[in-house]
Each structure stands twice: as C-alpha cells, then as structure tokens.
Amino acid sequence: MASDFALSVPAELESALRLKNVQYLVTQRPWLDLYGIHVRPVAPFGSVSRKPYVDPAPIHRCLPDELLHEVFARLAPYDLGRASCVCRKWRYSIRNPIFWRNACLKAWQVSGVVENYKILQKKYAGSWRKMWLDRPRVRTDGLYVSRNTYIRTGVAEWTVTNPVHLVCYFRYIRFFPSGRFLYKNSSQKVKDVAKSMNFRASKTDSVFGGHYTLSDDKVEAALLYPGTRPTVLRIRLRLRGTTAGANNRMDMLSLVTSGVNDNEFQGDGEAILGVVEGWQDDETHNPDVPAILHKRGLTPFVFVPFEEVEKSVLNLPVDKMDFFVPG
Amino acid sequence: MSSPPSASASSSPPPCPKKMITLRSSDGATFEIEETAALQSKTLENMIHENCASTLIPVPNITGEVLARVVEFCSKHAEAGVDDESLGAWDEEFVAVDHTTLFDYIRAANFLEIPTLLDLGCQTVADMIKGKTPDEIKKTFKITTACTPEEEEEVRGENQWAFE
Numbered sequence: 001m002a003s004d005f006a007l008s009v010p011a012e013l014e015s016a017l018r019l020k021n022v023q024y025l026v027t028q029r030p031w032l033d034l035y036g037i038h039v040r041p042v043a044p045f046g047s048v049s050r051k052p053y054v055d056p057a058p059i060h061r062c063l064p065d066e067l068l069h070e071v072f073a074r075l076a077p078y079d080l081g082r083a084s085c086v087c088r089k090w091r092y093s094i095r096n097p098i099f100w101r102n103a104c105l106k107a108w109q110v111s112g113v114v115e116n117y118k119i120l121q122k123k124y125a126g127s128w129r130k131m132w133l134d135r136p137r138v139r140t141d142g143l144y145v146s147r148n149t150y151i152r153t154g155v156a157e158w159t160v161t162n163p164v165h166l167v168c169y170f171r172y173i174r175f176f177p178s179g180r181f182l183y184k185n186s187s188q189k190v191k192d193v194a195k196s197m198n199f200r201a202s203k204t205d206s207v208f209g210g211h212y213t214l215s216d217d218k219v220e221a222a223l224l225y226p227g228t229r230p231t232v233l234r235i236r237l238r239l240r241g242t243t244a245g246a247n248n249r250m251d252m253l254s255l256v257t258s259g260v261n262d263n264e265f266q267g268d269g270e271a272i273l274g275v276v277e278g279w280q281d282d283e284t285h286n287p288d289v290p291a292i293l294h295k296r297g298l299t300p301f302v303f304v305p306f307e308e309v310e311k312s313v314l315n316l317p318v319d320k321m322d323f324f325v326p327g
Numbered sequence: 328m329s330s331p332p333s334a335s336a337s338s339s340p341p342p343c344p345k346k347m348i349t350l351r352s353s354d355g356a357t358f359e360i361e362e363t364a365a366l367q368s369k370t371l372e373n374m375i376h377e378n379c380a381s382t383l384i385p386v387p388n389i390t391g392e393v394l395a396r397v398v399e400f401c402s403k404h405a406e407a408g409v410d411d412e413s414l415g416a417w418d419e420e421f422v423a424v425d426h427t428t429l430f431d432y433i434r435a436a437n438f439l440e441i442p443t444l445l446d447l448g449c450q451t452v453a454d455m456i457k458g459k460t461p462d463e464i465k466k467t468f469k470i471t472t473a474c475t476p477e478e479e480e481e482v483r484g485e486n487q488w489a490f491e
C-alpha cells in the first residue's frame with residue numbers, strides 16, 4: 001500500500017488519521033488488471049501500415065468483379081434477391097440496375113420496351129428496382145392455387161347417422177410472360193398437378209389455355225372450353241402480395257361462364273379475350289349456354305413456386321388443412 | 328508442319344493438312360491446338376487473321392493445367408459430327424471439378440474470349456446459387472465475411488419478397 005510509511009502522529013490527530021485509513025482501504029485500482037495483457041495495435045483506416053484485407057472466400061479471390069457480374073446475369077430475379085443477402089459485396093453488386101432492367105423487361109414484356117421505359121420515368125423515378133418491387137406483376141415461376149371446400153352429405157352407415165364429407169377442390173392457374181395462361185380445376189393436390197401444367201399436356205389432363213391482360217393490379221383472363229357448346233370462362237382477379245414485390249396472392253373478383261357464337265371465334269380460342277372484352281357479367285352470345293356468375297369457390301389464390309410444390313402446406317389432407325393460408 | 332493426309336477408303340477428297348498453333352502457359356508448358364479449334368477463341372481468331380499466330384503465343388495468366396483442359400474443350404467443340412446430347416454430357420463432365428478449377432476455367436475463357444466456355448462456366452456457378460437460401464450459398468462458396476446483425480436484418484427486409 002502506498003500509504004505504508006511510518007508516521008509519528010500526535011495523539012490528538014489519531015482520530016483524524018483513522019478516517020484517512022478507512023478511505024485508503026476501499027480505493028479501487030482497476031488498471032492493475034490490465035498489466036501483463038498483450039494488446040496488438042491496429043492502424044487506423046487509410047493508414048499505410050494497415051495490412052490489406054484479404055477476403056478468404058475462393059470465389060472472391062479467383063473471380064474478378066465483371067465475371068461475378070456474368071454469373072449474376074444468369075440468375076432469375078428471385079435468386080438474385082436471395083443472393084443479395086449473402087454478403088456485403090454481393091448486396092452492392094446486385095444493386096446494379098442492369099439486372100433489374102432485364103428482369104422488368106422480361107416480366108412486363110407484353111407492354112413493350114418503349115412503354116416500359118415511359119412508365120419507368122413517370123412512376124418509378126428511373127429506378128428499375130423500384131419498378132420491380134412496386135409494380136404489380138403476375139409471377140410466372142410457379143402456380144397460383146385456390147383451395148375451395150364444400151360440404152356434401154354422405155350415406156348413413158352404422159353408427160354414423162348424419163355423415164357429412166368435406167370436399168376439397170383446387171383451381172390452378174399458371175401464367176406465362178407472353179400473355180397466355182393455363183387453367184385447371186381438379187381435386188388433385190399441387191404436387192401431382194404441377195408437372196401437367198404446360199402446353200404439352202394431353203387432353204386427359206384437362207388443362208385449358210387462354211389469354212390474359214394485366215392493367216395495374218387487375219388481371220382479366222378468358223379461356224374457351226372446346227366442345228359442341230363452346231363455353232367461355234372469364235376470370236377477373238386482383239393481384240396483391242404479403243410483402244412489397246411478392247405478388248403472391250390474387251383475389252377473385254368474378255368468375256363467369258357464358259356462351260359464344262360459333263362465328264365469333266376462329267375455333268382455337270386464341271382471340272377469345274378480344275371477343276369477350278367489355279362483355280357484361282350476364283351477357284351470353286349463345287342462347288343454349290346461359291351466363292352464370294359463380295358465387296362459390298372463390299377463395300383467394302396463393303402462389304406456390306415450382307421448387308416448393310412438393311413441400312407446400314396445400315398438399316396436406318383435408319383434416320390437417322390450415323384455413324388461414326391465403327393471408 | 329503439315330501432317331500427311333491419311334488415305335481413306337471412300338472417294339471423298341483427302342483432308343487438308345491441319346495447321347497447328349502453339350500456346351505457352353504461364354509456367355512455360357507448351358500446347359498445340361488445331362487452327363479450327365483455336366477459332367473458338369476470339370482472341371486467337373484475331374491473331375490468326377492478322378497472321379501473328381505462326382510463332383509461339385504466350386498466354387501469361389493461365390497455368391499449364393488449366394490451359395491443357397481449355398485446349399481439350401476447344402478441340403472437342405470444334406469436332407464435326409458430335410450431336411448436341413453427347414456434347415452436353417461431355418460438357419457436364421468437364422465442369423464437374425472443384426470450385427477453384429472452375430473459376431480458373433471462367434477466367435481463362437474470359438481472357439481468351441471463348442463464349443461457349445464462359446457461358447458454360449458461369450451457368451454452372453449460377454446453377455450452384457439457384458434455389459439456395461443465403462445460408463446455404465454462404466456454405467457452398469465458403470463466404471465468411473460477417474455482417475452485423477442489424478445489417479443482415481436490413482438486407483433481409485429489403486429482399487423479403489424473394490422469400491415469399
């Protein structure tokens with residue numbers, strides 16, 4: 001103790017000395033804990049003596065930035081979004097508007113390049129990324145699935161006197177960037193239907209094709225059911241998403257079936273959308289086929305990307321279903 | 328320099344003498360490549376047209392190992408009569424290598440301007456990224472640069488749409 005020096009104190013000051021001693025007893029000396037610890041000095045940022053930072057990842061050491069750019073150019077926009085979260089370098093590389101310009105021009109190719117540029121300047125302040133996030137678009141990398149249920153009475157047997165069955169059926173829509181879409185109404189689960197939703201499907205798959213248009217967030221789609229009494233199915237949908245840019249929900253605004261005149265279409269349903277554009281909900285051009293505005297089975301569509309088709313919750317059987325999936 | 332044409336049983340004309348070009352890698356190894364195969368590379372093609380390909384061409388930033396494989400690639404793709412399927416299968420085998428070698432191929436393809444190899448290499452890496460979550464991507468490519476948790480959250484918020 002530093003205060004350990006001999007002091008001859010006259011008796012009258014002894015009480016004062018006792019006070020001084022008490023103070024010395026509780027003094028903290030925290031710097032004593034630091035002695036003996038080796039601290040390596042770090043040069044401030046920008047100083048010449050600072051060691052250059054070497055990124056340990058092989059991809060960054062071997063590939064220069066422009067080649068990393070080439071790799072990113074071959075990724076789909078959703079993969080780019082996920083790759084952004086990997087590290088700072090990737091986040092800033094993927095901010096490059098070239099990627100988002102290509103993604104936007106592909107997603108909204110129906111509008112045409114010139115129109116897209118105009119919209120870019122007018123609504124999105126020249127930022128392609130903003131357009132990608134904020135402008136509603138139909139997703140083409142999976143299926144929109146609407147799960148509907150109804151109850152039907154069953155046959156009474158044994159102890160079950162008033163049986164009811166909960167029947168579940170699905171509407172499937174797959175959109176293509178060219179303006180076409182495929183539709184299927186079936187009780188099969190998503191994982192079984194996904195592989196047949198393409199243009200090579202056979203007649204037994206009961207997949208029907210039509211055309212659609214997108215204006216803002218409203219989708220107008222029409223398809224023709226072939227047969228002796230051709231029926232046109234008109235669907236109006238509104239796009240929304242659980243988060244900005246997700247575009248993973250569609251609300252069904254109306255579903256109408258009506259008839260068309262034989263001489264109104266060319267037989268393969270290609271121009272059916274143009275024919276039924278502007279029709280009223282109760283309009284039908286074929287007296288044999290009445291116009292029906294369907295009021296049931298209009299649950300919102302949930303988007304399921306192709307890579308999640310196998311593990312989607314929509315595959316669960318009726319008794320394990322979660323009714324709150326379309327949020 | 329020209330190899331004697333082999334006599335063929337059919338009445339087709341004898342093949343023209345094949346012109347060979349010599350390349351030297353960064354570690355001094357030399358490789359011969361047929362002119363037709365060398366045309367796959369735009370850099371070499373330019374040199375051939377300007378007639379400076381008769382002597383040894385140094386390729387300073389590519390090692391011997393990688394250059395050998397690149398020469399193999401060009402020769403295979405310049406071969407006539409190979410159907411697309413078997414070529415595709417051969418390509419797949421070609422890129423079934425470790426990451427460092429794959430990146431070397433991409434760099435070599437970039438330097439020699441071989442569009443087919445560049446496309447193949449970049450597409451392979453892109454396929455490695457496709458469909459993976461960010462954590463999986465980090466593991467695949469051994470990327471360890473740490474972001475602060477706030478930054479990670481910020482980035483995740485920006486890109487939440489990619490996960491929905």
